[in-house]
Amino acid sequence: MDPLSLLRKAGLEAKGFPAPLHGGDISRVFRVGPYVVKVADHPPPGLFLAEAKGLRALEERGVRVPRVHWWGEEGIVLEYLPPGREDWEGLALMLACLHRRQEETYWAEAGFLGTFPLPGRKGGEWTEFFFSRCVEPLLRATWSQLGELGPRVEALYRRPLPAEGPTPLHGDLWRGNVHFAQGGPALLDPSFFAGERGVDLAMMRLFGGFPGAFWGAYQELYPVPEEVERALSRYQVYYLLAHVHLFGQGYLGALWRAISAS
Structure with missing residues (x-):
């Protein structure tokens, strides 16, 4: 579906012509007047619903995100936030304010990391929660590529991961999911769940x-304890497994280094 057709389906007036924006690996992203329109051909069912829910969950917890105007299986319509200066x-x-918030328990709705589907889960001990909800599905999907x-x-994950307590997470917080907008930074494309910061x-x-300006x-x-620092490579394994699955064996070297650092 093209962006103007999606706007009409959403009952929103198209003001201007679609201008392509930098997007992800599955969606095509356009600015149309005050809107950002993301459309995809044959996306995984529920992909844009998960994005809408994740953005709203972050907004409810004090994070700036683009407003969700409409979503459907074919795409999503978001508020356009004009770019501004970098403000690390x-x-x-x-993010420190987000990570200081407390959730009642570890929990996740069924969602996605990129386009990889992840199950819902609630409660339990952190290491078992993280392995079964995040790592194990990707491990099964990539096992034939991993060898030894x-x-x-x-x-x-037979050793316990450190636990400061459940907190809301963006879940896929790489540089491309940060948007420096006028009025301050915003976060995009979450893989939201409640876990360890x-x-x-990672x-x-x-x-x-x-x-360094960010980390300082x-x-x-919100200082990071040494035991959390030491655990970051085990969390990175999760993301590197996703890259092996989505993009191929070129990421096996980075995965090996993360395992070795753990």
């Missing part, structure tokens, strides 16, 4: 990571 200190404040690394991944911190260290401000606002 402002991002650190927003498969059993090594399994062994990583180390999951977000993704923020991968693939070049966030700059975040550490002042």
Whole structure:
């Protein structure tokens, strides 16, 4: 479906012509006047519902996100936030406030990491929750590509992960899901669930990571204990398994290094 057709289906007036924006690997993203329109051909069922729910969950917890105007199986319509200056200190404040919030228990609705479907789950001990909800589905999906690394991944989660307490997470917090807008930073494309903040911190260290200006401000606002720092490579395994599944064996080297650092 094209973006103008999606806007008509949503009952929203199209103001202007679609201008392509940088998008993800499955969606085509356009600005149409005050809207950002994401459309996809044959997306996994429930993909855009999960995005809408994740954005609203973050907004309810004080995070700036684009407003969700409409969603359907074919796409989603969001508020367009005009770009602004980089504000890493402002991002650190927003994320430290998010990570200081407490959830009653570990929980996740059925959702996605990228386009990979993840099950819903609620409660239990953190290491078992994280392994069964996040790691194990990807481990099963990638087992034939992993060779000797498969059993090594399994062994990583026989040791308990540190637990500060359940907190809301973006869940896929790489640089591309941060938008520096006028009026302050915003977050995009969440894989929202309630878990340990180390999951977000680990993704923020991968693939070049966030700059020192961010980490200096975040550490002042909400210092990261040494045991959480040591666990980050085990959380990175989760994201690297997803990259092996979605993009191929070129990520096996990074996966091996994360396992070895654990």
